[in-house]
Structures are given as structure tokens and as C-alpha cells.
Amino acid sequence: MELAPLQLALWGGLGLGVVFGAVAQATAFCSSGAITDWVREGSSNRLRAWGLAAAVAIFASQLLIGFGIVSLEKSMYLAAPLAFGGLVLGGLMFGVGMILAQGCPARNLVRLGSGNLRALVVVLVFASTAYATMRGILAPARASLEAATRSNLGASSIPELIARHAPLDVALNRWVIALVAAAVLAMVCLASRPFRKSPRDLIAGLVIGLLIAAGWYLTGALAYDEFNAVPPASLTFIAPLGDSLQYLLLFTGASANFGIALIGGVLLGAGAMALARGRFRVEGFNDQTDFFRQIAGAALMGVGGVLAMGCTVGQGLTGLSTLSLGSLIAALSIFLGGYIGARLPWSRSSNACAPDVALEPARSSAAS
Numbered sequence: 001m002e003l004a005p006l007q008l009a010l011w012g013g014l015g016l017g018v019v020f021g022a023v024a025q026a027t028a029f030c031s032s033g034a035i036t037d038w039v040r041e042g043s044s045n046r047l048r049a050w051g052l053a054a055a056v057a058i059f060a061s062q063l064l065i066g067f068g069i070v071s072l073e074k075s076m077y078l079a080a081p082l083a084f085g086g087l088v089l090g091g092l093m094f095g096v097g098m099i100l101a102q103g104c105p106a107r108n109l110v111r112l113g114s115g116n117l118r119a120l121v122v123v124l125v126f127a128s129t130a131y132a133t134m135r136g137i138l139a140p141a142r143a144s145l146e147a148a149t150r151s152n153l154g155a156s157s158i159p160e161l162i163a164r165h166a167p168l169d170v171a172l173n174r175w176v177i178a179l180v181a182a183a184v185l186a187m188v189c190l191a192s193r194p195f196r197k198s199p200r201d202l203i204a205g206l207v208i209g210l211l212i213a214a215g216w217y218l219t220g221a222l223a224y225d226e227f228n229a230v231p232p233a234s235l236t237f238i239a240p241l242g243d244s245l246q247y248l249l250l251f252t253g254a255s256a257n258f259g260i261a262l263i264g265g266v267l268l269g270a271g272a273m274a275l276a277r278g279r280f281r282v283e284g285f286n287d288q289t290d291f292f293r294q295i296a297g298a299a300l301m302g303v304g305g306v307l308a309m310g311c312t313v314g315q316g317l318t319g320l321s322t323l324s325l326g327s328l329i330a331a332l333s334i335f336l337g338g339y340i341g342a343r344l345p346w347s348r349s350s351n352a353c354a355p356d357v358a359l360e361p362a363r364s365s366a367a368s
Helices: 005-027 033-043 045-066 084-100 103-113 117-135 139-148 157-166 169-191 199-223 237-248 260-276 288-309 313-320 325-345
Strands: none
Touching: 005 103, 005 199, 005 260, 033 045, 033 084, 033 325, 045 169, 045 199, 045 313, 084 139, 084 288, 084 325, 103 117, 103 237, 103 260, 103 288, 103 313, 117 139, 117 237, 117 288, 139 288, 157 169, 157 325, 199 313, 237 260, 237 288, 313 325
16 A cells, blocks of 8 residues: 555654664764763764764765755755854754753653653753744744844855855765765764774764665655645754644644654654663652753753754754755854863763663773
8 A cells, every 4th residue: 555645754754763763772872972972081982973974964865966866955954044143052052951951852862762751851841942932932032033143145055155156066066075075074983993893883873874864865755745845854853842742732733744753753762772672761860950950951952952943963964964054053053062061060960871881892981
């Protein structure tokens, strides 16, 4: 029986979410954990896993575009003009917030699927503040900031921007930039011997990078409905978490979509993997300070994620795979915010994103 486009999007989103949740749970793939590992311990393995995921996502996604399999021109990441204030300020807020909350939204979903009740509170606060910033009480302030800092460069992607200032073809630019960016990222990541000897991190980077391209292929080709066309999407967690909260509250008056199915899949995949590995355990907050720290982090991520139009997965991996100029600005701002957050003395609580050392020999703290 042939599935309708919406059904394909829902089942496909669920499947991608299951794989992401299972892999992230087993490998401790985490952007905030990667930053804290590097800043506090000098270990770069998880940061390199993120970089490898970005390299794979860029290369695979640009192959889909280059061979005409999908068109991402209408994706949210290639929208112009750019609101630079939201991208930078939101990115910084999100970066600091994910350190305080001991994980970005994706990581907290994985923690929630593994039984962590702290993550439940973080996810609920994050989804509420994100939705309030998108469509609620904070929306007018967000719109004012975006209007005041909006600038039209005449290009929304890096290849287009270069083509405007040099006599080069946009399509050729795209191929060159994609190949160079993917190759440089991959070489930098694989230059580390400890990273090359860490199967967990290699698998995390390769699989999650491929999932980004798979999401584009699903929504931009397999499940594309020409009679009810919607912009193609891939892995992202800001708007989908807000939509998921609304879906839970207004089930009879709302309809599911790819993003909501993705969220459900992440919870299922993480839970199944945690149970299979004997790592499912119910956990609560350590103390009152831990509670307020993570609540503040969740609120910062909710507001900042909407202003930046994405998270470390949404803007950092999915957005960068389109070679979006806005995604590059947002991703750099998020990582700068994460670095600042990791350096703050009052953010140094127990690291809920710490890798599970039971999976492989201890990581080298001198990895670089």
C-alpha cells in the first residue's frame, strides 16, 4: 500500500528520530558536553565528532542538491534578509543556556528518554519559552528586534554571497565550497589519534551527519506533496518542541507533522537504547541550586533558540548543510556562548553530558 506524503513524512520523521535518539544515547553525542570536555578537560573527541557530523552533512546534502534530487531554496535557513541581531544575540543566549541546562534540547530529549526527570523539567520550560517567543507574549519583542537588525545582503547562502562579489558561477561555488568545507572539517577531526581510535565518536559523527541528509531527502523528495507543498526540513528541535507541546495540549485541534514525529522518535530511540544497555534510570535534581541553574538555562535556550532560528543541531548541522550564511553566524555565536558558559565558575556543576565510560576505554584528556 502506497503511503500519502504526510504519512511518509510522519513515519520517516519517527524513524529518523529513533535512530538519532539511539545513537546519541549510546555515544553521548552532545554539543554542550563537547564544549565542556574541551574547555575543562582538554579533550576534543566529542567536539571532533560534531565536526565530523557537520562535514558528512554538508557533503551528503550538497550531493543531493547538486544532482537535482532535492531543492532547498525554500528551506528556512536560506530565507533572506537576515536578522543579524537575533542570530548573534540568540546564539549567545542559547550557548550559555545549554551549558547551564547541562545539554541542548536534543541532548535533554535523549536524557528524558533515558529516565532523567531533570530533563523533563528542562524540556517543558524550554518548549514553553520557545513557543512564547515564537507566537506568545515575547513574540512582539522578538519581531521588533528582528526588524531593527534586519539586513538584506542580496544573498542568503555563502556561494551566492561570493558570486555577488566575484565573477563566479553560483553552482560552481557551491561545489567548491562544499567539497573544501567538508574536506577541511574531516581532516581536522581525523588528525587526532585519540579520535581515530574512538569508534563511538566516529560512529556518532558519521551516522548523525547522514541523518541530516536523510531528513532533506525525506521531506524534499520522498514525502514532497506538490498539492500541499511545505518547505523541506531536516533535524531541528526548536520549533518542533514548541509544536509538540501545543500538540499535547490541543490534540483534537492540532495535526502532527514531521517535526513532532521526530521528537517522538528521539524519545523512543533513546529509551530503547538505554533499556538495552541497562542505562535507564530515574534521576532528579541534585539540589535547589541545580534546579534553578537548569531552569535558567532552559529559558535562555528557549528564547535564544528562536531568535537564532535553531540550535546546535538545527542551525549547526542542518543549517550548515545548506551552506547558509545565517546558519554560519548563528552556529559561531552558539559555540562562543557555550565557551563563555563553560568558563563561568557557577556553571561548573556535575556534567550530565559526561560520556559513558563503560562503552570503551577512557578517553585521553590530552586529545587535541
